[in-house]
Amino acid sequence: MKRVSLTQFLVEQQRQNNSIPAELRLLIEVVARACKTISHAVGKGALGEVLGTAGSENVQGEVQKKLDIISNEILLEANEWGGHLAAMASEEMETIHPIPNRYPRGEYLLMFDPLDGSSNIDVNVSIGTIFSVLKAPEGMSTPTEQDFLQPGTKQVAAGYAVYGPQTVLVLTTGNGVNCFTLDREMGSWVLTQSNVQIPADTKEFAINASNSRHWYPPVTRYVDEMLAGKTGPRGKDFNMRWIASMVADVHRILNRGGIFMYPADLREPEKAGKLRLMYEANPMAMIVEQAGGMATNGKERILDIQPTALHQRVAVFLGSRNEVELVTSYHKE
């Protein structure tokens, strides 16, 4: 099969439907190059003296791993000078990061979780980088947090890189979902899956079942029915997976169907859940919808949520359409 590189793919998409202006194409290629660098750093493991904690906490109050900080720095440095961005925001930084005055500012805003699932780093389980791209508001002068607070439907691109047995970049610019595998020998991203579609039905669900005593009734009902298998109302057996790395769980669902759930629960009723809206749920929801799946917070479409804070959390139910519709319907009864 003729190899198509990420650059060729983006140029041809731009030519076909001009959905990828040159500045956006440049941004995507810079982020993809940064993910290559992160993949290299992650792959060194103990040999790179990058494992373990950094002795600090992020804005979420979570212990930062050395690779969390390294990955964040890689993305900041790669994107500062290109002239395509006005500002960046990251799970690892409390406030937004405007492009320094010494560089030209562009019309895009980039948000990312530089290394999602980092509790898995030291035990060699797949982790990933998640990113989301918005256009800066017309007439914006100095970027503020408010400029980032746009609903997920405003994203012009979203993607993730999964650092697993293969390093794969998954990308959407609103015209379907395409996957690129990193050719480590050539250092290039090669198109390996086109227009990915998530099966509407599944026999596999992903949730951290250790929290089951804290779940609200709709989630308990939905999971219990699957656990009942053939003997219960679903009439079929289900399987369970929980990698505790959203990128890895979503990538499995993208490839073979499934439903991923991180619901709000009684542990912290004031919190809408654990996952962050702007740089985890929104980009993953865009990807899942573009692949024919569905993504809600149990009550409404994630992409329709109007953000009120940069690091706000949201409940997440995403994946095979028919399953997300069912669990969402239980929340409305």
Ligand code: P6P
């Ligand atoms: P728990 C990783 O820390 C993360 O943000 C997601 O990648 C993952 O799905 C979830 O949290 C795992 O959470 O509570 O099972 O450790």
